[in-house]
Amino acid sequence: MNQVNQVFETTIAGRKLKGEFGKLGMLSNCALKISYGDTVILINANASDSPREGIDFFPLSIEYQERLYAVGKIPGGFIKREGRPSDKAILNARAIDRPLRPLFPKGYRNDVQVVCTVLSVEQDNLPNILAMNGASLALCLSSIPFTTPVATVAVGLIDGEFVINPTSKQREESSLDLTVCATKDRVMMIEAGGQEIPEDVMYDAIVFGFDECKKIAEFQEKVMKKYGKTKVEAELYEVDETIAKEVKEFAFDMIKESMYLTDKDARNAAKDEVREKVNEEFGQKYPDNAADINEVIYKLEKSLVRNMILNEKRRPDGRGFEEVRSLASEVGILPRTHGSGVFTRGLTQVMSVATLGSISEVQILDGIEEATSKRYMHHYNFPSYSVGEVRPLRGPNRREIGHGALAEKALEPLIPSEDKFPYAIRIVSEVLSSNGSTSQASVCGSTLALLDAGVPIIRPAAGIAMGLVTSDDLQHEEILTDIQGLEDFFGDMDFKVAGTEKGITAIQVDTKISGLSNKCIKKAIHDAREARLSILKVMNECIAEPRKEVSVYAPKVFTLNINPDKIKDVIGAGGKTINKIIDETGVKIDIKDDGAVFVTAEDYASGKRALELIESYSREVVAGEIYLGKVTKISNFGAFVQILPGKEGLVHISKLDVKRVNKVEDIVSVGDEILVKVTDIDSMGRINLSRKDAIKDSEEDNSKENKEEK
Template identity: 35%
Template sequence: MALPGRRNRRDSARRRGAALTPRNRNETAGTRANPLRPYCAAARPRPLQQPMGCRLPPRCPPSPGAMAAATSCRRAALGGLSVGAVSGRAVTTAFFLSNRKMELSSGKLARFADGAAVVQLGDTAVMVTAVSKTKPSASQFMPLVVDYRQKAAAAGRIPTNYLRRELGTTDKEILTSRVIGRLQLFYWQYFKISHRILCNLLAVDGVNDPDVLAINGASAALALSDIPWNGPVGAVRVGVVDGETVINPTRKQMSSSTLNLVVAAAPQNQVVMLEATAENILQQDFCHAIKVGVKQTQHIIQGIQQLVKERGVVKRTVQKLFVAPEEIVECISRDEAINKIRLETEEQLKEKFPEAEPYEIMESFNTVSKDIFRNLILNEYRRCDGRDLTSLRDIKCEVNMFKMLHGSALFQRGQTQVLCTVTFDSIESSVKSDLISTAVRYVHLWMFFFPPYATNEIGKVTGVNRRELGHGALAERALKPVIPQDFPFTIRVTSEVLESNGSSSMASACGGSLALMDAGVPVSSAVAGVAVGLVTKYNLEGRDLEDYRLLTDILGIEDYYGDMDFKMAGTSKGVTALQVDLKLPGIPIKIIMEAIQQATAAKREILQIMNETLAKPRPNRKESGPVVETIHVPLSKRLRFLGPGAYNLKKLQAKTGVTLSQLDEETYSMFAPTPSAMHEAREFIGELCKDDQEVNLEFGAVYTATITEIRDSGVMVKLYPNMTPVLLHNSQLDQRKIKHPSALGLEVGQEIQVKYFGRDPTDGRMRLSRKVLQSPATTVLKTLTDKNSIVLGGTAPESSTSSQ
């Protein structure tokens, strides 16, 4: 299948992905054309354009001679090609490192990549994919790109920036990518082929660091691919805790470890890489740690070699043209064949019709290919993958993919695979709209990611693009009506497309519905979505629709060669979202009605399959999910609770991850990411607010206070031994205006008499004054030792009062 020429290929590659024509003029020198990108990306045919640097004359139909030659040469070849399913099977191996289980798996996720592996230690899991081009580049340097990305959803949190999505690359991600990039030393010296390794953090348990897992995942992904290299390698982290060597220590153990050593080794105990931070560790201990680490890496290497053996991986020969590995779907090999036919046809037509313009030859081939594809559907009711017009592709669903995630689901429909996750956070994490669109909180957030490996591409992983925003918005519209408005958390649903061949947005709606129910969100009903296509026999001149066929659950190629992309999502009772893209000037409403009926029937069938996996929301949220509680803090304890400058709240958040928001004067809402964090926060707050067994003080009484500290603003005093010191301000020390307590000769340990005026009703602070006892006016002083005696007038002598 060939695509029309383009005036600006860089722009078109970014917007659509030119898969079957060269993405640039160097494709014949080694860039593999990817057949999935144009139709998986829901591309639409553009008006015919001339290659860059040429002026395009007015459009004219292809010459009859070129059309006839293309038809006669290639009709048979195109007619017999078909789409198959992903071959291969999922394999898993597990081994123990110092009595801790590590698991390697492949063949289940991201199967369009040349190599993919998932590494799991505890409840921390990392998926790594490897994709390469097929021919050497002109660069003298190793064209290896490594991206390590940490997603907030993996930790059960929502990003705290304004957009609530992952933005730039962090220092941690860059440094980890550089460590993984050292694997390039194991490539053949002559292997100058561009390739990319992408590490995606799926789940993190807060116990096991994912960086070393990413190194092992990259090694496994490369070993399981057909990319030639001299691996595999294995990597471990080594720590020394209380004099004992620990392999892959937990984060708590690392806090007390005197060594942080990362060891990577090859078979036969060959050291590949060392990176260490130590606290003046002895040389013999350091050498011992290296030896222990290298020995442990051999278990990882053996596990990778076992996976390679079970998968029967065959490495490509660099000198030969690329041959698609068995794991990749047959649609890639089919469209590679079509691309080869296109190139051959163009050469033959150029020789036969030297006077023809290049765009005429290219358009001729495109027209023939499109006609053959459409005629098979219109005349023979045949689709390229063997289905009838109303059949769905095979659907598989899984939920609860990783225990640490609040909710997760994997939705597979044919060659489209989507991993959806649900994350809960506090209401304060919701996105607040700007002033232009009024002050509204968006508590339901949807993020859609379409990485390049989903279509076996080597593309840049940048910020969100318009296509991702659009697909995410469509899936969000499909699910928003079934989510309760009074849910006590902000919900962030992420949808990551792992494989794509048509309708990834509707697959995201299905996967998102399952993930929400897996997370325990009380949705009113499950949601499913499907895309319906249209192939017509349409007379553009007379705008006459002569014949048409509706296709249920379209492939990418059917979207590309078809006339309509009709996406509909809803529940068993109705529709929640609809989006229709047409390539025709217009179609009768009858076809729209038929498309709705056909989509409704398909939607019910999808819902039945989804219900077999999870029919209704879980009654309770997972144990790893967040907790919300309210606490009551009396005004008298608010200052102690908050601390100066809200220091105690900041300390609480840094220590436990718990955030507080004030509901009224004495009530606060606490959000904790886990129940254990909430328990720790309650203990912390209880310690702050515990009673000091305060003595009942009498309003207006005079007490003896002991100075415990002298400050610039006053003195800190205590009225009884176990009392928390309070500030007696300079303004209340003397009737004269003073700038420092030293002006009165006050010293620490000195006893002074003060008058008690109760507590401030706004902040609960104790109000004391020494100044009023110096007033010449008549003052009523009540001595506590003899409550019946009252001193009238003047200032009471210092010895006439005592503290209770």
């Protein structure tokens, strides 16, 4: 069957965005090839014909597939093919999911999968931004019931000016890395990393990106109307009206009473008791409708909490809307680690542990991004015990990878440069107790751990999560500071902001509604600053500045700069020289192409000794200078003397003494240490030495000293 290839294009930031569908992937609901410059992605969108039975959520799956051929690379390792998705690919998939999910019809439970395969990458045009626009377009063009286009742009800040979709060079110069996703009416998602960006500048950047998104969303809408398939009629999950009415009449007052308890444990116990009573009442009457019964209870709980906040101006735990929960900070709790900190906010508690390593322990990145290594690493673990549950322990899931990356983004701008603090740094945040915003608690706990480890960060950082509850028409909204789990679960927004007293270093915003107003964004950013400052005050009372010295258990790092031309001399043939130094001192040695040398040692003495050896192997032999050398070999015509490690010259028999020498052995023996002067270095690098000249120079120096004394 011949497919008609539909082509459409527009211009964004002076570069062409082009879409084609109908020619490739004929069996997909929609297979869209989309390009921006030389960056090309294939987006495939498909959905099941009927809803998945027995679930209470929308099964949307977003996959972001990196292909190394896109940047002309062959995968490393033995297998030579792409393996599990990289952390970056997982983060990109999550970023695509978040703005799309809320715009599907409520109650839609068909499986939907969007696969974004990166085919070609031009570093000036980021594939993740293109994939986000492409995923929206593919869904709009498909018959899947998705009808609200979402546009995405990147925003940079260079010399006080905002830039849409900055190029590779511009990204290096930019102090802001902002991604804005929006419909033509409201902002859906925000991701940001920055170098302590002031709140008003961050808000203006978001609005700037939103204005550009409106144009792209309108373009997508025109494409959908012109080329899109007819949308299927969605089969939406609805609770049986009779069951809904009966359960509400029976349980409403009990649920209300439980939801108004301010203590979390008491509230949860009361909720469990209500569920037991409801199941006893309706379990046998409606044995096949357990999902409906649970859905009614969920909706009643949700409506009660939202009404409490919107109309009664009351939060579930009794706090004010701008009030932060009780705070506590502690450092140095683990005796043998390099740095540790525990941060507690209400019932949320995170322990972060810092480890310092040699520069060779940086993380090597094998992906399609420009970065090839990472010196600062932040990992986040969320075990089941943190919420009082029992689950098998597995490897990190997407959420854990995402939360670790967010905390890393918040702290990375504050990490000192390699020349000021020559260590690889790893932080691990262990969530000990979770009741809202553990990712931001890990920013706080990790700041404490870094300070405890003696890392001279630019300034301490803290994070907070803001929440939102809106009326159905979106006209009435209440913003909440420091949301707890219940408010996150039943609320409309998770607006995470991290930064220092000076400005913002990271933002991540998710919504469950059709977007945020500019007014909401502005207030959330402002209120987050006030909360952040109050948290930083408590943290500063615990530890205000980095330890003066790193832990006794941390490695000691020494640095040295040598002439790059001398690197080969330090390494030696087959690594012989450098291995000799390592064997003698027990250190680790890392040498960069620019001549920067990093020596990692367990103690000061071995580190200094290694530096001395490296320096001696890298020193230049200078004509006219006098050296104390060691005789290594004797011949009839002279003696060979080593004046520096790996540097040997010849003292001709005529240059051995001020008087005539008949036999070399009359003056020196192998192993003797003698002063020699470098008289010449020929074009082949051979060194000519003279003991006679060294003696004469020494006698002249003594004569001058005697005259000066007289």
